[in-house]
Amino acid sequence: MKKKFSFLFVLILAVVFVMAACSGDTSGEDKEEKDTTEEKSNDEKGSDASSEEGQLTYAVDTAPEGLFVPGFAGSIIDSRINDLIHDSLISANENMEYTPHVAEWETEDNKVFTFKLKEGVKWHNGEELTMEDWQFAIEVLAHPDYDGPRFDYVKEIEGAEEFRKGDADTVKGFEVKDDYTAVITFNEAKVNNLENLWTNPMPKAELEDIPVADLSSAPEVRENSVGFGPFKVKEVVEGEYVSLERFDDYWQGEPKLSEVLIKVIDPSLTIGALQNGEIDFMEIRPDDVEELETLDHVRIEEQEGLGYSYIGFRFGHYDKENRTAVADYDKFKSKELRQAMFYALDRESLVDSYLNGKATIVNTPIPSVHWIVADESELTQYDYDPEKAKELLDKAGYKDVDGDGFVEDPDGEKFVVKFGHYAGPAAFEGRTQAIMQNWEDVGIKTELATGQLVEFNTYNEMKDNDDENLEVFFGAWSVGSDPDPSGLWHSTSEWNYGRWVNEESDKLLEEGLSEKSFEQDYRKQVYIDWQKLYNEELPGLPLWENLDLYGINNHIQGVTIDATGPREFHEWYIEK
């Protein structure tokens, strides 16, 4: 009897755990809700900063994975921490154009690049930074035993593939001329070779004796990583905090802060911890903005980020064999239908109600910080206009034949749109309902795909496998500094989830990478033409650009934040 009971108990335990797994996001949502109720009665300030002089407490809401050498780091939190410890040879300016930083470059043909390094740049261990360190990093990334996610950043270099297959002892395309000069030859002349090149050297003296296969578990990567950025590692306590101290010999000058403490806190503590001065700096969620705005000693900085949200339409499926999208789903073939669905959306009130107004409405899938972005004046503005939506539907043959208040398709059949959205914070539920209501208001019958918000991982799997249930789906992308959108919208891309096939679009996207596009103005024009095409065809409805939000204690000054995150840490300081 007892045995049976215990088995049952264990079984239930196991089931409960896995159930908990399936609803990981919802528990986060619970926490947020509690958070707001908890803080509501909260109107005190208590601003005696507990942090010591010169120490910044930087909070993150997820535990780092602990890979503190770029090249091994995959998670965003690890990368954020690495930004403090490491520095890059080349950086991007506010328009996401590449600019010289520690190194400068020259090229005639976009195939062979000559890089020149600044002299006298020191690693944390006192060694001088040389081209050998860079070569070492490239060869680690191209090594057959390398288990990190960044091979893509070296594969365009001549000889990288051979090196990876074991057919060569070195990466042929990377030639070290002297300590400060290197010549990199790429496989072919491409306009975005530089954007897809790995520019973070690794400290060769520290790492060269460790087999590449063991690097990602080595203490030199996890506990006492050496970089040449403004702060060096003092202590790492896994899952809890990373403590950094000033690196006096930083090449851009001695950092003003003496210490940086990166601390993991549960997102439900964000407001309280910022309020009582326990933390100084944190990336926050739109839900927290309202509460934080009432605090006198905390400011919120907004930054146009690299992320945007969109609604995708299903046009077909992805042929995994031939790696290309096949357009065989005709329900949303009518351009007028898609345009009507865009006009029907009251985006302004969606942003106000569900994102606390912290998003910018756009009509192009290119983030506005990218230099190739088309001016909104060149694009059709799909502002909320239900009448126009109805007109367009009518024109395209979607008419209410049977008088039930909803349109039928041009053949007179019932027309029902299945809209999918993933689960997450509480606002997602309301947002989904509001979008569906917008469409129903212009006469398009809308159903929620699968009847509920879909758990995020399941949702991704459904998109990957072209699940029939997702006819129209909510999505979001966050892109990098390479402006080229073909990874998301070219017909051969796996991540073109709507499976949009359009010859003209493919042609333009390829043109943007062609030799003619070495001329920057020409390239920009090509992408503007592409955006115009997108804006007309609407394979997806670009809804809004998310703003990155940061809560910062007012005594932290000199802060620089750009679209890729917080920057220039050596200039941050604490005002007395």
Next chain:
Amino acid sequence: MISYTLRRLLGMIPLLILISIVVFSLAKLMPGDPFSGEIDPNNTSVEYIEEMRENLGYNDPIPVQYQRWVTNLAQGDLGKSTTYKKPVMDVILERLPNTIFLAITSLIITYILAFTLGMYSGRKPYTLGDNVIATFNYGGIAIPQYIIAIVAIYFFSFKLGWFPSNGSITPGLEQGTWEFWMDRIHHVVLPAMTLGLFSTASYTQFLRNDIVQNSQMDYVRSARARGTSESAIYNKHILRNSIIPLVTFFGFDLATLIGGAIITETIFTYPGIGMLFINAIDTRDYAVVMSLTLLFSFLTLFGNLIADLLYGVVDPRIRY
């Protein structure tokens, strides 16, 4: 008793095999895998994801994957964490001391509070003090732990500033010093109280009821007739009897404390295995999830065994 213990231990083997199958299938039934959330078109490529899936054997048939996992498990190899890129054993061992420290503190607080409150209530039933304690107890049983945690943080950390709201240690302290341990205790008290509140409440109520019941027994009446002092009756005669069922709870506590720590640790950002478990589920770190679920299951079985054995120890009438 030894043969009984051995029989029970042997009986666990088929059960554990069955559990391993359940744990494995449920883990694999979770939507997605460690790479499914990682799509960032600029940082990684489909080829890389496919290659990693192939290398880790996620493309093999499920029975093959199960066989591989169990074979390794039998040899003591729990696998490698895909998130931390380290052996799972190391990852768990790093976090385990924190959780054990939390569990022990929580047990101590629970027992001290439960005994004091329970004895007081049992001795003076239906008084104002008893009713206040009962209200507290029913509150403790009824309110879910995550709410208690948030409320506790709000009052004791943010409003009063008595305890830190997160973490297990203040950075920069030297390990092993007096300050170091005081700081650890300072950090652990609030989560430990939250974690122990449920058992405190139920133990108190249990002890009280048992004492009230026992105080009407014949042996108490005869003790009173003999003129034994009231405090001796309660502290010796009754308490000894009432403690029996309570001691056996200890076995169940083992699993409950570590299981309950999942929620508490996450909210307090206390880096023990509970927080590790939640993170591992989020990132679909199969090896860690499966190992921890097995560990929890094993602790439950083991706790049950201890509970059964303790029956025999504290109550000589029970024979095996």
